[in-house]
Amino acid sequence: MKTQNHIPTTKVARASQFVKAGVKVGGNYLKHYGKKLLDPELTREELHKDNATDIYNALSELKGSALKMAQMLSMDRNILPRAYVDQFAMSQYSAPPLSGPLVVKMFRTYFGKSPQQIYDRFEMEAVNAASIGQVHQAWKDGKKLAVKVQYPGVADSVSSDLRIAKPLAIRLLNLNEKDINRYMGEVESKLLEETDYELELKRSIYISEQCASIPNLVFPKYYPELSSKRILTMDWLDGFHMKDFLKTNPSQEIRNRIGQALWDFYNYQIHDLKQVHADPHPGNFLMRADGTMGVIDFGCVKVISDFFYDNYFRLINFDMLDDEEATLQTFRNLEFIVPEDSPKEQAFFVELFKKMIVLLGKPFEKQTFDFGDNAYFDTVYAFAEELAQVEELKNSKVARGSQHGLYINRTYFGLYSMLNELKAKVITHKPDWLVSKKLRLEMQNAD
Structure with missing residues (x-):
């Protein structure tokens, strides 16, 4: 390259x-x-x-x-x-990687040494290059390592x-x-935040330790003594990115196992830790033939406030939608409905967003959900196209929805997309308070 x-x-x-x-x-x-x-x-x-x-x-x-x-x-x-x-x-x-001299310059800037002086062996050619940094293989004390080197000037040019x-x-x-x-x-x-590798190091260690007991997930060990504000060192994890993994033609059982690990990983972070790996694209996961999956890159983490969490997720229990006043107040709290709305606009947007929630929240309304159901995703994409043409949204005085929803929505979109690509069928674990009366009855009858 x-x-x-x-x-x-x-x-x-x-x-x-x-x-x-x-x-x-x-x-x-x-x-x-x-x-x-x-x-x-x-x-x-x-x-x-x-x-x-x-x-x-x-x-x-x-x-x-x-x-x-x-x-x-x-x-x-x-x-x-x-x-x-x-x-x-x-x-x-797979962005174009930095040349060797620029990599050495970054090490000398942050460690005062070349990478060859720090590691027993360091591969100058990057094995992976993305948006914020690139990854090199290295070895030290018999361990194979992944060393993430940030591109020069990235942090200073964000704004x-x-x-x-x-x-x-x-x-x-x-x-x-x-x-x-x-x-x-x-x-x-x-x-x-993503350009601050010291912050990423702390979050990586904390979240990986908290999620270590989730079945079929593997996390690297991180090395603070070999890391800095712009360089991050961790254990090397083997595995395939999604596209290459699917080329191996994994069985449905293995797809389901990895899909379940993905769902459980996000379910635990969001509902227990109240902070989440908010960059769920295939480049951050390494899938294996035995149904285990490595998780890397905690640069983008969304911390979820109690106020946003309580309002956002109460809508996932569809019982809420039967209470018109409570639904309206929640829509106001989430800025789907704004004070400037006329009664007619308010009624219109309430119905529109109810329809959106019922569609996007469908996996939560089931005990198990087949993300390989392309008909469901076709409906989601069709609805999104329909939304793009809604004149009331295009002409709205404000953009609707709390800014705090941006990365949570992105997280669920990425999760749904990966589960769809895997064609995985998963048990949609969720907190007990998110189980609707209808689903609870179905679960009781199943027992």
Whole structure:
């Protein structure tokens, strides 16, 4: 793979990359419409593919928050055309890596030594390169290690990158400026946390220790003495990323076992720890033939406040929806309904969000759920497309939904997507207070 010898770090240099991408995209549109004059039946697929390639190439050179945004967008099939999703998905674990001299420079900056002076053996060629950093193999005292090295300048450019990337996202990806502004603070704070490897080290140790008893999960040991603010060392875990794992044609039993481990992992974090590994894309999980799964990268962790938790999850018990006043108050607390709404708008949004909750909360209303049911996901995607066309939402005075829901929604979207890809059937464990009367009766009758 081609390595990268230089990362733009100044605001001017980074801004020029966005400008360059915009110019290329403009040229792609001119080329597309020129071809369309000759062939009126020409679709926009080729245009999307060209644009996605040019935008990705520009973002991959910048690394950091710009590339992280592409990674986040790649998880949502409803926001972007397929060409963008496929191209941006590369940011999950196959961005162009840093060259050797830049890696050595990072070690000398934070340890005052080269990696060869710290480890018994250090592979200069990265085995994995993503948005914030890249991973190298190393050995020390007979142990095989994974060493994550952050890209230079990433932490210092988060805020400016997001400001520069916003108009690009609005114009080229057809995103809503109101929605972007609503959640920008939450995204910025999480990205800044992701660049702090000392914070990630603490969270990695805590969450992996708390979740160690969950069946079929494996966590690496972390090494504080070999870590710093921009370099993180842990045990090497073997396993396959999702795409390669599925190529091995695992049995349904193994798919279910890994799917169950995924569900139980997130269920415990959210409901017991009240903080969650909020970056559930396939690059952060290593799946094995025996049905066990390694979990890595706790850079993005969402801490859940009691107020948000109580309001968000009480809606998962559909008994709540039978109480109109309680539902309305919960919608207000979660900012689905706002004070400016007229009675007509309020009634409209209550019904719309009820429909959304019943659809997305369906797995919680079952004792077991088959995530391989593509008909369910087709319905979810169709509803998302329907939402995108709702005039009342497009013309709404505010973006709806608490900013604290951004990473929780993202977490469940990622979890559902991975379980769907695995075609896993899982027992949807949940706290007792989230079990509805209907489900409780079904469970009693089953016994």
